Amino acid sequence: MRLIWIICRRELSSYFATPLAYVFLVIFLLLCGISTFYLGGWYERNQADLQPFFDYHPLLYLVLIPAVSMRLWAEERKTGTLELLLTLPVPLPAAVLGKFLAAWSFIALALILTCPLWITVNWLGDPDNGVILAAYLGSLLMAGSYLAIGECLSAATRNQVIAFILTVVVCLLFIAAGSPIVLDLFQRWAPAWLVDGIASLSFLTHFQDISRGVLNLRDVLFFLILICGWLWAASVVIENKKAG
């Protein structure tokens, strides 16, 4: 536990040692604002909720989260610190988890910084704060899934750009899994259980349930299991690809 915390703290402090953290936060907040007010038409809707804000999160994360996750291991590999880290008395799962928690809490910070939106909606109207809280939680869980995918793919390469692109592609698959484009491809030949299975992998459907205020265990578990699975895969990749 202590080791996870030490690794997490170091990782987090390195975000803020470079402009990366500040650039990310500013752009994230800017894009949140644009998507909520212009694309989402928040004022025109005349409803006291944050639905337009949350609706754009899956897309926003698709671009921004790989930018956070790409460096997690690829940079260690490139600069040789991987060898340093893995010859310190740290169990590999603690290192994987510590890095993940650092990135996740960074995203959590970004989400917390969107609270002016929440204050505004409470000031202008009388929203259901339970739904908003559930949506925030759902968004954080979904961000965690993106990050776990990103961490695993970052472990597979020493090139951050490759890590970024691979992560975007894989996350896009998870977003698009429930969409007609993908499902049509399978519907013609695949058995119904497979089509249902692919559809149920979609980030969108799970996130939309939660962000509408339906915080059921199934959706939460979906994201948690996905996170655990990808983190486990990350440690397998690191363990088997040290020499490169």
Add this chain to the structure above:
Amino acid sequence: MIEVEHLHKRFGDFVAVEDISLTIRPGEVLGILGPNGAGKTTTMRMITGYLHPDRGRVEVFGHDVTNAPLQVKSLLGYLPEGAPAYGEMNVRAFLDFVASVRGLRGRKKRERLDGVIGKLELEPVLQRPIDTLSKGFKRRVGLAQAIVHQPPALILDEPTDGLDPNQKHQVRQLILELAQNSLIIISTHLLEEVHAVCSRAIIIAQGRIVADGTPAALERRSRYHGAVRIQLPAAGLEAELAILPGIADIESDPMLPGRLLLIPKAGYDLFPAVRDWISQNGIEVLELSVERGRLDEVFRQLTLEETGPCA
């Protein structure tokens, strides 16, 4: 004590390490010599638990590196090749991180940190990001992180590579100092380093140990061991010297006439014969010395034998 038994490692078709066995005892400073790509770094990476051997066993103070990697890692201090460090961190924060991971905390951690910072003279750069440091300081930061927990065994991969002569001297002094409490393995391709710090040296070529002994014992394998360097007032006496018993060859210096190197046949002590010859003929000699042997020549001979003369 570190025990290495029949270590093997290959990467695809490339055999990096083939059947290396070693025992290193406390108090020893072992130098691993070898050309680039001979398997020095791979061997060290297997001892530190970074790479898993295909076959063979490594034990560090009784702990098997495959079964108890964390115990082994906590007993070792390791400076990887190139002294990697988190470049965006400042020196103090980086050393603090390593000390914390090593289980140090509170006052003890502060004391140890102050200790290594003092020992490696890092005070002037404590608050600077490691990326902005000179090569010498970076290497010292790498050494500091390796010794912060006072490990009983230290493994240093090319600890003086890329340093200037003063810095090299400093690092070697430090290694000698550390050798009083720890066993040390260093890899290097600088032969003078072996003389400066090692009590024992092995030469690795193509993944195999081709020589193992004290630096002096390795030098004795050189054809220059016991060779007599002599500076005569003029050229032209080579023929007289050549008939002395025990002389295998005479090398003359084209730049300095009269400066000769008399190479003995194996097993002969040439010096008494040369001394007698000088006094009998009443020759005024400007320089006379006996060579200990040349490690670089032994090194070339052993490592080229393995790769063939064309390599």
